[in-house]
Amino acid sequence: MLRVIDLEKSYGKKKILDKVSFQLNRGEVVGLVGENGAGKSTLLNTLATITRATKGTIQLGEFVYGKKTEDIRKMVGFVPQEISLWEEFTVEQNMLFFEKLSWKRRTKDECRQLCLDMQLEQWKEPVKSLSGGMKRKLNMAVSLLHDPMLILLDEPTVGIDLKSKNEIGKYLVKLAREQGKMILYTSHDMNEITTFCDRVYAIGKDPFYIDLLSSNGVNVEKL
Amino acid sequence: MSGILYTRWLRVKKDWKSLTLWLILPFLLTLLTTKLVGIWSEDSKIPIGIVVEEESELSNQLIETLKGVSYLDVKLLNEREALNELEKHELDSVFVLHNRYEEMIIDGKRNGLVESYSSNRSYAHFAVKELITSFVQGDVSRMRAAYEVRDLYSEYGTNEEWNWEEIVEASIEMQSSQELLQTNFSYQNQSVEVTDDELLPVFNTWGIWAFFSLISTFFIFDWVIRENRPELHIRWFFTSTNFKKFASISFVFYTVIMFIVDGVTIYLLSKLLQQPFTIDLWISILFYKLAIHLFAFLFVNLFKQSLMYYVSSIGVTLVLTLLGGAIIPIDGLLKEWSWVENLSPITSLLHEEIPYGWLLVLMMLFCIWYWKGDKLRA
Numbered sequence: 001m002l003r004v005i006d007l008e009k010s011y012g013k014k015k016i017l018d019k020v021s022f023q024l025n026r027g028e029v030v031g032l033v034g035e036n037g038a039g040k041s042t043l044l045n046t047l048a049t050i051t052r053a054t055k056g057t058i059q060l061g062e063f064v065y066g067k068k069t070e071d072i073r074k075m076v077g078f079v080p081q082e083i084s085l086w087e088e089f090t091v092e093q094n095m096l097f098f099e100k101l102s103w104k105r106r107t108k109d110e111c112r113q114l115c116l117d118m119q120l121e122q123w124k125e126p127v128k129s130l131s132g133g134m135k136r137k138l139n140m141a142v143s144l145l146h147d148p149m150l151i152l153l154d155e156p157t158v159g160i161d162l163k164s165k166n167e168i169g170k171y172l173v174k175l176a177r178e179q180g181k182m183i184l185y186t187s188h189d190m191n192e193i194t195t196f197c198d199r200v201y202a203i204g205k206d207p208f209y210i211d212l213l214s215s216n217g218v219n220v221e222k223l
Numbered sequence: 224m225s226g227i228l229y230t231r232w233l234r235v236k237k238d239w240k241s242l243t244l245w246l247i248l249p250f251l252l253t254l255l256t257t258k259l260v261g262i263w264s265e266d267s268k269i270p271i272g273i274v275v276e277e278e279s280e281l282s283n284q285l286i287e288t289l290k291g292v293s294y295l296d297v298k299l300l301n302e303r304e305a306l307n308e309l310e311k312h313e314l315d316s317v318f319v320l321h322n323r324y325e326e327m328i329i330d331g332k333r334n335g336l337v338e339s340y341s342s343n344r345s346y347a348h349f350a351v352k353e354l355i356t357s358f359v360q361g362d363v364s365r366m367r368a369a370y371e372v373r374d375l376y377s378e379y380g381t382n383e384e385w386n387w388e389e390i391v392e393a394s395i396e397m398q399s400s401q402e403l404l405q406t407n408f409s410y411q412n413q414s415v416e417v418t419d420d421e422l423l424p425v426f427n428t429w430g431i432w433a434f435f436s437l438i439s440t441f442f443i444f445d446w447v448i449r450e451n452r453p454e455l456h457i458r459w460f461f462t463s464t465n466f467k468k469f470a471s472i473s474f475v476f477y478t479v480i481m482f483i484v485d486g487v488t489i490y491l492l493s494k495l496l497q498q499p500f501t502i503d504l505w506i507s508i509l510f511y512k513l514a515i516h517l518f519a520f521l522f523v524n525l526f527k528q529s530l531m532y533y534v535s536s537i538g539v540t541l542v543l544t545l546l547g548g549a550i551i552p553i554d555g556l557l558k559e560w561s562w563v564e565n566l567s568p569i570t571s572l573l574h575e576e577i578p579y580g581w582l583l584v585l586m587m588l589f590c591i592w593y594w595k596g597d598k599l600r601a
């Protein structure tokens with residue numbers, strides 16, 4: 001379980017996150033929305049241990065953030081907004097490169113299967129010749145190599161065609177339902193969010209919370 | 224460790240063409256430069272023709288002496304050929320050793336021994352004429368001395384048979400052993416330190432190699448910029464190794480590859496260019512390379528853009544090569560200010576020494592770089 005309590009993050013005097021609290025249970029897919037500059041990426045970076053929170057508590061399983069950072073990172077898979085790949089390598093070389101540096105050993109077939117799960121079939125293609133959408137799929141596959149428990153995705157489906165978007169969404173839901181992964185992702189596509197997410201958190205000036213699985217369909221609650 | 228080595232294998236497989244080029248470039252460019260300098264110095268020699276009308280021991284001795292002059296290209300021709308080439312300006316000047324050359328010298332005659340020809344384009348005729356005159360005068364004086372000795376023998380009534388050749392040889396030996404042409408001077412009551420140090424030649428093969436090797440090392444180490452791209456920083460948070468450990472092992476990997484290639488390069492250069500090769504030279508080359516690898520590795524970490532790095536590394540290479548005395552000899556400077564030798568590791572290489580100062584400082588900087596933690600840690 002991921003538990004965030006009164007999280008605050010400031011850059012100098014500018015407060016980006018102000019008393020954010022929520023909980024993410026195993027097997028859940030949660031969407032994170034908010035206007036530009038609301039702090040979605042900052043929240044994900046903080047949860048991914050890339051930046052340090054100014055105040056508040058974050059707990060992932062038995063680990064409290066601030067201690068045993070490497071153990072926390074082993075449990076976190078972060079899909080960044082920008083493409084973080086070796087453009088000059090092929091899809092295969094990228095997967096093998098990061099697999100060799102990963103905490104978890106995977107066979108070449110497993111690496112390939114991970115790409116196929118992301119609807120990426122161009123195994124021998126150089127990354128530089130792939131479309132933007134294909135690169136995003138590989139970006140996601142690389143982040144999942146070490147089989148993380150908490151998967152944080154920062155606008156992962158930008159530039160991906162509708163069919164692939166649906167397939168990836170279904171795959172993420174499957175990961176959550178079958179393997180108990182916790183998935184938190186940001187998107188500006190509300191249709192995508194409402195289709196695949198169990199709950200939605202909105203952060204920013206007017207934070208709110210929607211439980212999409214509630215009996216009456218949509219339950220909006222002011223935070 | 225094995226994972227990092229596998230990633231290196233992937234990288235080398237991808238970049239093998241450029242890596243191979245940069246690895247063998249110091250060998251090729253050193254060979255080319257040395258050969259070109261050799262051809263250029265041959266071309267810049269003064270061509271002179273020597274005509275020997277009657278071959279004798281003294282005429283042969285004079286020719287051998289002239290052939291030993293580094294800036295003369297001596298051709299032995301007959302008079303007709305020689306004058307023909309002079310008219311075509313293929314020769315700067317022509318010198319004719321007349322019949323009875325040896326006989327006249329033995330008789331102590333100074334005039335009419337050699338006849339010289341020049342053209343309106345002879346630029347070195349006067350200087351070469353003076354040089355040949357001095358050699359001939361030396362022979363004449365030596366002969367005169369030998370005859371003086373003979374006269375003394377007969378004056379004092381010694382019946383021993385005197386050997387003319389022995390006296391001449393003894394005089395040549397004395398001339399070289401007493402270093403008549405190279406003497407250390409000092410003021411009265413002041414001691415001067417006399418050293419046996421040989422001055423380094425202007426074009427030293429290992430100096431040229433050191434220059435090209437430094438450039439190629441800088442260009443090979445650009446992998447640090449390519450693998451430390453900002454967009455990939457994020458990945459290093461979620462790998463079993465951090466970037467510094469990855470970069471350090473990669474540094475060792477590339478250093479080993481370069482050591483192997485450099486070993487072969489040094490062996491081939493010493494064979495092809497007939498360079499003297501000693502264990503001291505091996506050791507100094509090994510430590511020189513270690514120093515420049517550390518330097519290039521730390522230097523490249525200061526840059527984020529390849530172009531800026533390439534431009535700066537070329538500048539640094541030129542400065543270190545100049546300060547190291549690989550292009551312009553700095554022995555004079557070193558005698559005056561000995562600390563200058565610490566400014567470049569190339570100086571140590573050229574003197575077959577280990578650059579202790581450089582290695583010590585670079586290793587300390589490497590440790591500081593390694594132990595300075597990552598900035599981004601939550």
